[in-house]
Amino acid sequence: MRLTRFFLPVLKETPSEAEIVSHQLMLRAGLIRQASAGIYSWLPLGLRVLKKIEQIVREEQNRAGAVELLMPTIQSADLWRESGRYDDYGAEMLRIADRHERDMLFGPTNEELITDIFRKSVRSYKDLPMNLYHIQWKFRDEIRPRFGVMRGREFLMKDAYSFDLDKDAARKSYNKMFVAYLRTFARMGLKAIPMRADSGPIGGDMSHEFIVLAETGESAVFCHKDLVDMAVPGADTDFDGDLQPIVDERTGLYAATEEMHQPEDFAKIPEAAQMSARGIEVGHIFYFGTKYSDAMKAVVAGPDGKDVPVEMGSYGVGVSRLMGALIEAHHDEAGCKWPTPVAPFHAGLINLKAGDDAADGACADMYAKLEAAGVEVLYDDTPARAGEKFATMELVGLPWTIVAGPRGLKNGLVEVKRRADGAKEELSIEAALDKVISAVREELKLAL
């Protein structure tokens, strides 16, 4: 993408409404603009990141055997009356009426709708297990939206719903999502730790929040140090096999958010392994049994021919929130530092002297070669001054940048910079292209 043909409104100064760094940078780097409290427009650069996050989530859901569909944002109140939640949900649910005065609502979640779809079409235990998901905008009229997209009212969420015949099978479905989440967050360059969460009236140990450690996190968390750098299950993981050992390895170590924290238990682990930090909740998985299948009569015929209500679980990932979490985890004073798999572009190309024939020619050539090699490039072909270009590129935070100007090109040299650590080196054009192309490929491969 040529910058002269793109829409990238960056801000030199920090907008006063933004308190935390991810919110500030998202506004400054031209990723989002606020529409009203807790509601944001996604600018071209932000949308690119959002789509990449979404795609990684999608790939890992598919890998784990979940099947994608898409449910609407607007739902009828009737289903919610059936489950009893129309009255229970409270002011957080945005209620609207259509022209016929029918009660509608902007979906804050989709248990009712998915249960309705399921019960209308599935009759036999032979169709189980089943896990259906979608990635759709939600609206929750939060008491207090804040921190930009970290707690928006409108947000993009992946929510999956599993259906099983009995609790053992439900646990297997739960484990699949558990492992899928480990991979999902790791692929984005995030260290997310599963922590025991309140499992509500069902009880048991089948509810976990996935927490990204960050100083600005909303909740205090306590865990065993070993959880932080535990190896991530590989792409060759057999999701139809026994995943219990992978789950046990993690749930066996202490990890809890403030609400679930048991100081006595925490004190039992070696002091050197005790870790207390702050974290951002980016995912939540939940087994809730027959809460909705009972209320909405979602039953299947078991092997004995008798109808039984299905065992259900739901599994959420905050897709838009993840963008905030990613910036919280990867930034410096100058701007964002995107991990390659979620970077809006893989590389930047700075033409230090747009209008100079040699610089224009060399840059156009490099741009074409990078794009042909599958590297997404943001080519700064504007006539701006060098300092401004560098500052913009650092703010945007692409993993690699090639800097080309007449002075270096006279000797056939360009500069290659890595955003992660600021490392830079002078290379020939060919070597620079090789370096960036192979590095980007390597970084993307790690993400699979």
Add this chain to the structure above:
RNA sequence: CGGGGCGUAGCGCAGUCUGGUAGCGCAUCUGGUUUGGGACCAGAGGGUCGCAAGUUCGAAUCUUGCCGCCCCGACCA
């Protein structure tokens, strides 16, 4: 909803206490000089001072009401 703060040019702010018809920096536009880490000179455009009502000869400034936004708390992907 309770507590606090803010609303003046695209962004960041001053001016409000003490009423006199709106200003600074950055950004934008024009011309020129520059050009390898956020340039310089000259000029220009851009505001119903959040909205409404009131007080007053006169309101960004005082009064009342409303709206919006941010921060702390309860809630959550």
